[in-house]
C-alpha cells in the first residue's frame with residue numbers, strides 16, 4: 001500500500017530527530033556549578049518538587065514516593081540551594097514550579113514561594129497541581145502567591161482513567177470536572193492539561209474531552225501528544241496497550257479546529273483565551289533559565305547543566321557545597337540555531353531579524369539547506385521578514401518538539417538508572 005507523502009515526511013523527520021538527540025543530547029561532563037550571571041539580567045527560575053503519592057504509567061518526570069519526612073528535608077535543602085543561587089548574583093522575574101506534585105506539602109511550598117519572593121523581583125508565578133490539591137480552601141491560600149495553576153486532568157474518560165490508575169486516586173472524570181469547577185476564578189489563570197493519542201483513544205473520545213474542557217472553560221489549556229520515551233514505553237504498553245502514530249496528525253488537526261474559537265491563541269500544544277497571557281513551557285519560551293531541585297536542568301548561554309537526581313545525594317551536595325549541579329554540556333552554535341528554528345516554528349512563526357540578532361548571521365546563510373527541505377515539504381510559507389508554518393508544518397514541528405522532549409527523557413533515564421523510587 002502506498003503511504004501518503006505527509007506520513008513519509010513525518011516518519012523521516014521523527015527518525016532524524018531521534019538520531020540527532022541520541023547523538024547530541026547528552027550531558028556527560030563533570031561540572032563545578034553554575035557560572036556567574038551578567039549584571040541586571042533577570043532569568044526564569046524553575047523549582048522542581050519531585051514527590052508523588054502514585055506514579056502514572058506515562059509519566060517520565062523525576063519523582064519519588066512522598067513521605068512527609070523526606071519532603072521536609074528536601075524543601076529545607078531546596079531553600080538553601082535557592083539562597084546559593086541568589087548569592088551568585090542571579091535575579092529572576094518569572095517562577096515556574098513543577099513536579100511531581102508541587103502542592104503535596106502545601107506549607108513547605110508556600111514557605112518556599114514566600115522566600116523566593118523576598119529574594120527576587122518575581123513578576124509571574126506558575127505552578128502545577130494534580131486534581132487532589134485544588135480544594136478552594138487550599139487555592140485561596142495561594143491567591144496572591146501564584147498567578148497560574150495548571151492542573152493535570154489528562155482525560156475525562158473513566159475507562160482511560162481506570163487504565164492509568166488515576167480514577168482510584170483522583171476520582172472519575174466527572175469528579176475531577178467538579179473539583180476544577182469549584183476553584184475556577186480564584187487565581188488569575190487556571191490551565192488544564194490533557195493528553196491525546198492514548199492507545200485505543202477514538203476521535204469521538206477526544207472530541208468529548210475537548211467539549212468538556214470548553215464547557216469548564218479554564219483560561220488556558222495544554223493538550224500534549226502522548227510521549228512514549230524508553231522510560232515509559234513498557235508501562236504505557238502494559239497499562240494501555242500498543243501505541244501508534246496513525247491518528248496523531250488527524251487528532252492534532254481536530255484539537256486545533258475544536259479550540260480555535262474558544263482558545264484563539266496557540267503556542268505549540270498550549271492554547272489560551274487571551275493573546276498575551278502566560279504559557280509556561282519554560283524550556284520552550286525562555287532562551288535561558290536556572291533550575292533548582294533534584295533532577296533540574298539549567299540552560300545558560302550555550303550550556304546545559306544538570307542537577308543530581310537521587311534525593312540523598314542531592315541533600316549531601318547541598319550540605320557540602322550549596323549546589324547540586326553535577327554535569328554540563330556546551331552546545332556548538334549550529335545546534336543552538338537548529339533549536340531556535342525548531343522552537344520558533346513550533347510556536348508558528350520565526351522572525352528573520354530576531355534570528356540575525358541572536359546569531360549574527362542571516363538564517364538563509366546559516367540554515368539554507370534545512371529551509372530548502374522545509375519548503376519542499378510544504379511546511380512553511382514566508383515573506384521578507386518572517387517564516388510561518390503551514391497546517392502540515394504545525395504538526396511536523398509538534399513531532400520534532402515531542403522527539404526533543406523524549407531526548408531530554410533519555411538524559412533523565414541515564415541519570416536515574418541506579419535509583420530506587
Ligand SMILES: C[S@@+](CC[C@H](N)C(=O)[O-])C[C@H]1O[C@@H](n2cnc3c(N)ncnc32)[C@H](O)[C@@H]1O
Pocket residue numbers: 058059060061098099100101128129130131151152153154193194195224225226227228232
Ligand atoms: C509533571 S506533570 C505534573 C502533573 C500532576 N502531578 C498531575 O498528575 O496531575 C505535568 C503534565 O505533563 C504531562 N505529561 C506527563 N507525562 C506525559 C507524557 N508521557 N506525554 C504527554 N504529556 C505528559 C501531563 O499532562 C501532566 O499533567
Ligand code: SF4
Pocket residue numbers: 051052053054055056059060061063099100101130152
Ligand atoms: S502525572 Fe503527576 S501524579 Fe502522575 S506520576 Fe507524573 S507527576 Fe506524579
